[in-house]
């Protein structure tokens with residue numbers, strides 16, 4: 300699914316040549332079968348997979364010489380080995396989140412990337428998503444004053460399939476889905492001092508519905524909810540409400556006017572957003588870093604590793620019933 304979403308982006312660019320694709324599933328490698336995405340328009344392209352080299356083993360693609368960048372959208376437990384292999388043979392690597400299945404491996408990967416000639420960027424697409432990059436600018440320039448509270452919400456019914464049903468592989472909703480919002484809190488507000496989480500498991504054996512409060516020194520209330528335990532038919536929902544001193548911003552992916560801005564004495568304003576999804580801006584940014592020879596800064600490999608570490612702290616908080624500090 301994510302492989303096709305990224306492929307859609309590359310195949311529409313004139314500065315990139317898609318040289319090869321890989322999938323160990325013959326039906327997917329031939330294009331006969333296609334995984335469906337969460338969001339309308341995702342993985343929807345019509346790239347002819349037969350027009351490029353095709354490998355049924357990802358390592359063979361990674362080791363193929365005439366490639367500058369590998370975009371790894373493999374199941375999470377494979378991220379570490381395949382990204383290490385890519386970096387070790389000098390490729391640039393865009394790696395789907397979570398950076399690795401465990402924080403230890405994620406930090407090891409981040410460390411390896413510091414000495415490799417290729418860049419490693421975790422695909423934390425929400426940092427690039429229209430509406431979310433708008434929010435980053437407003438938090439930074441303080442046009443509406445300081446943030447008093449922020450709530451992020453990402454809930455859906457379970458995506459199904461063997462990978463997403465196996466908590467050991469995907470990490471449950473907490474690791475696979477909610478990591479986007481944990482990461483966005485560190486992106487906007489820095490690393491939290493501690494996390495206090497509540498949640499339960501019902502599908503994967505890992506946490507499938509979570510609610511977390513992130514503790515920051517200067518922002519009174521930052522929370523996030525993530526779930527894929529919603530009843531079948533519940534739409535994929537991605538929202539935030541951020542209350543500034545002088546305005547409130549409210550985003551809802553499923554609303555016609557996705558971003559509404561509320562200001563004292565004014566009618567609610569619909570904010571015009573850049574078109575499309577985060578993937579095209581994320582890939583555009585990474586390609587620009589490669590062309591300029593500059594390490595990615597919008598999201599670093601270390602950020603990706605910290606995101607996994609914060610998720611592990613949230614999980615520990617649910618198990619112990621206490622807040623867990625982030626060291």
Ligand SMILES: NC(=O)c1ccc[n+]([C@@H]2O[C@H](COP(=O)([O-])OP(=O)(O)OC[C@H]3O[C@@H](n4cnc5c(N)ncnc54)[C@H](O)[C@@H]3O)[C@@H](O)[C@H]2O)c1
Nearest residue numbers: 300301302321322323324334356357372373374375395396
């Ligand atoms: N950034 C996002 O918004 C987002 C959204 C969904 C998934 N993801 C992440 O993307 C990753 C993949 O998720 P997905 O939903 O695309 O899964 P998917 O099952 O649709 O795709 C994974 C593919 O990898 C193939 N594969 C497995 N082993 C292989 C190997 N050794 N060589 C070549 N191909 C191999 C499988 O056949 C499968 O087609 C996961 O880590 C997930 O967390 C990110």
